[in-house]
Amino acid sequence: MELELLTSLSQINAAEWDALAPPGHPLLSHHFLHGLETSGCTTEDAGWQPCHLRLWDGDKTLALAPSYLKSHSYGEYVFDWAWADAWHRSGLNYYPKLVTGIPFTPATGPRLLLAQDADADAVYAALIAGVSQWAQQQSVSSWHLLFPEQSVCDSLAEKGMHRRVATQFHWHNRGYRDFDDFLDTFSSRKRKSLRRERRRVQEQGLKLHTLVGNDINAGHWGQFYRFYQMTYAKRSGHGGYLSREFFTQVAASMGDRAVMVLAEHESGPVAAALYFRSNDTLFGRYWGCIKEFDCLHFEACYYRGIEYCIAEGINTFDPGAQGEHKIQRGFEPRLTFSNHWIAEPGLDAAVADFTAREAEQVEAYRKEAATLLPFK
Structure with a gap:
């Protein structure tokens, strides 16, 4: 398997991208993501340099992932400013970092778009190996996968990417x-x-x-x-x-x-x-x-x-990030997920410790928030 990094979605045919994207999901469509580029929202000047992942096997595309080389942490909604500060205090650069996700959109959903017959475990392992090798060659500090589905997050965590959790409030029909x-x-x-x-x-x-x-x-x-x-x-x-x-x-x-x-x-x-x-x-x-x-x-x-x-x-109404005022209006607390690969070994260990301790606090908060729902 071979990893390719695309500097624009114009480098891939819309039909090929959309064939791997979930049907009917507008925020993962080629039209939406490419439109963010052409309208000036995701550019190098904006701190969102397109760097989309494409995994090949021979002449077949096995996986695609909307990804960006970031020079800041704005517009992500998985907050890592403290991490950036820790890198700086250690004499290291946190930026650029690689982010896989939908820009400005804290919505859970597919992030690694796989061909129908692809071996998910093999693809995930190849992506981690390929991205980590590329990142170290390019002095990229880290790779962050934002708001994946829980099953994907868990699989990536088993392969060494730290698992981080947070809470949002969603309505269910x-x-x-x-x-x-x-x-x-x-x-x-x-x-x-x-x-x-x-x-x-x-x-x-x-x-x-x-x-x-x-x-x-x-x-x-x-x-x-x-x-x-x-x-x-x-x-x-x-x-x-x-x-x-x-x-x-x-x-x-x-x-x-x-x-x-x-x-x-x-x-x-x-x-x-x-x-x-x-x-x-x-x-x-x-x-x-x-x-x-x-x-x-x-x-x-x-x-x-x-x-x-x-x-x-x-079935589901996802109104966006944060907002405890949503609880009394019938929006239920649910966990959201992210994965993180860190190049620097010492800081990698610190992130592992932080995410483990944070997860306990987030789960306690989610349970407490659920007690405040307005239902009978």
Whole structure:
């Protein structure tokens, strides 16, 4: 088996990439990932230099993985700033590092895309051997695989890549007929509180519309970028990771995989939430507003997403990273995973110790968070 590193997705045919990607998963499609490149979001200047993995066996592609050579740790949602500081204090460079994942997207799913008849164990071993050899030759400090499925994470851990865990909050569709049916699973007090939030949105004169695919026109995409940019500026002091071209050209051409909840007030549109959907999961991705309203964020980013999942028969709603406020709204704590290979032996041992101790704390937190769910 031979490892090749691609400096752009333009170096591989879209059909060949998508043949290995899970069907119906928009965030792993060639269109989405290549669009991040062409719209200026994942470039060397942005600190996301494409470095996609391709494993060959003869003339056959056995595996592909969206990967990036990183000069910082922004936009990953598996936080390793303390690791970078430890490298610096040891007189070593943490950057560049290699990251395999979907940029700016803390969503669990396939990361190593395998040919249907590939031997997974053999492929994983070959990838680890190939990446580690390349990384040491290129003075790359480490390789990080972000948000893989648990089974893949466990297999890689058995082969020497450290296993790290964290917690997110996801909603699960248990065959609900409608939103009220979902609320019937809540305790009386929690149910009243949530209904009060939804009424508050109506009392402020807000009207929300769920738009799908071609219902989202060019004007909506332009407005959304404005909302997104202003919200990032208020929260983080910069205009966000994604460019106008990403929204108006890439996201706008994703068809029914794109879902937007648009909020209007007397003066016109004031906020919006953007989702992408696969065949079985709704991914809540971005939110923006130009004016603050009580409970609007909860309505646009959570409740309308739940309603959409129920109407469409979607199993899981993944609204993104962090947010303990999601618990009382019926989003259940679940573990997420990452794997880490470290070139420097002394720091490799430190990471092994850290991830083991951290895992105990994360599991205790997940169990405690589950006790706070609003269900009867």
